[in-house]
Amino acid sequence: MKFNEVLKNLSTYEAGKPIELVVREYGIDPKEVVKLASNENPYGTSPKVVAKIESLVKNMYLYPDDSMFELKETLANKFDLESKNVIIGSGSDQILEFCIHAKCQKGSNVLMAKTTFAMYEIYAKQVDANIIKTESSQHNLKEFSDLYKKYGADIIFLCIPNNPLGECLDKNEVYEFLRTIDKDTLVVVDGAYQEYAAFKDENKRICPKDLINSFPNAIYLGTFSKAYALGGMRVGYGLAKEDIISTFYKIRAPFNITTLSLAAAIEALKDEEFVQDCIAKNFSEMKRYEEYAKQKGFEYIPSYTNFITILFKDFVSKTVSQKLLERGMIVRDLTGYGLNAIRVTIGSSEQNTKLFKLLDEVLEELK
Ligand SMILES: *Cc1c(COP(=O)(O)O)cnc(C)c1O
DSSP, rough: OOGGGGGOOOOOOOOOHHHHHHHHOOOOGGGGOESSSSSOOOTSHHHHHHHHHHHHHHGGGGGOOOHHHHHHHHHHHTOOOGGGGGGESSSSHHHHHHHHHHHHTTTTTEESSSSSHHHHHHHHHHHOOEEESSSSSSHHHHHHHHHHHHHHSSSEEESSTTTTTTOOOHHHHHHHHHTTSSSTTTTEEEEEEEEHHHOOOOOGGGOOHHHHHHHHTTEEEESSSSTTTTTGGGOOEOOOOOHHHHHHTTTOOTTTTTTHHHHHHHTTOOOOHHHHHHHHHHHHHHHHHHHHHHHHHHHEOOOOSSSSEEEEESSSSHHHHHHHHHHHOOOOOOOTTTTTTEEEEEEOHHHHHHHHHHHHHHHHEEE
16 A cells, blocks of 8 residues: 655654563563663652542543643643643643644754654654754754754754753753744753753753743643653643644644543642652662762763663673563663663662662673
8 A cells, every 4th residue: 555655764663662571572570570661750650649540430431621621720830821821742742743743844844963852753754844963962052053054944852851861951051042043943842851850950940931931932841751650641741822832722633631641640740749759769869870880881971860871882782681671671772873872761779779780690691
């Protein structure tokens, strides 16, 4: 069958491997499998959210409130904005898709860092847009500027902090850069890990209200999948000026998140203490990874997120991650991004101890 021509050059996004796969392929007891591959919150969902969902399970025959009134209100209050500045998506991934469909068509230019969230490129290619990438892997705004002056762009994606590398731009440099951008270019600030960055360093904190008031062509994206521990519920949001949000509504399908997801997100926002506690633990556990890397002589990228990227010289990352997988430890190999590196989600203390032990074993075997 003939399909849309643009799909020929598109590869399928490879998500982090699920626990079920390791159980099936290597016969490992599911209780023994540790997944540190998709940057989920290792402490699980807040007990308050779990209790709320349990009480609502019987409601799943009902469509959700399509206005998403309460969630939008709660988010608007949290960020000191109005409901008309908020749109909810099935993960912030869906908002990324709205951005592309609202701004791009064949021949549009989309500017991004060389090594960044893979979905930017995939969505852009779906509409046959041109992808323009910086030469440096990590975000370098000087290179962004040069490329922008040379080619212009319909959309610029800034991943702050960046997945899969973990580095993070300063708020001030982002603002300085935004001042030079034409009002007709949509600038997407993907804040999937902003909660972590803001905790670690106040200079990295981007206030969505300040951002969109200063730059009406910017949109801020947030997600409940990482710090808020709701990856399985698929809820994300976009915050922008009303003209952007109302345009996105033309693209959105009705009921784009579930009744239970909606309730979970609202409840999660009521338990900020849980979130902050998880973030604090994240950074104290991350120190163990930094120590481990130093001790082994591995280079790592200082991270403002809940994962850390470790680069190898004498080992092949693909082999290392495969051998970890066979032992029931799932990490993310970054070979597909052109890097000899692995990205490891910072787990609970126990999970991290296990990772170090298994990695020691694997490295010893590969020596
Ligand atoms: C995880 C992630 C997202 C979106 O995740 P959803 O689960 O779709 O909300 C967006 N951007 C980056 C950089 C991410 O790492």
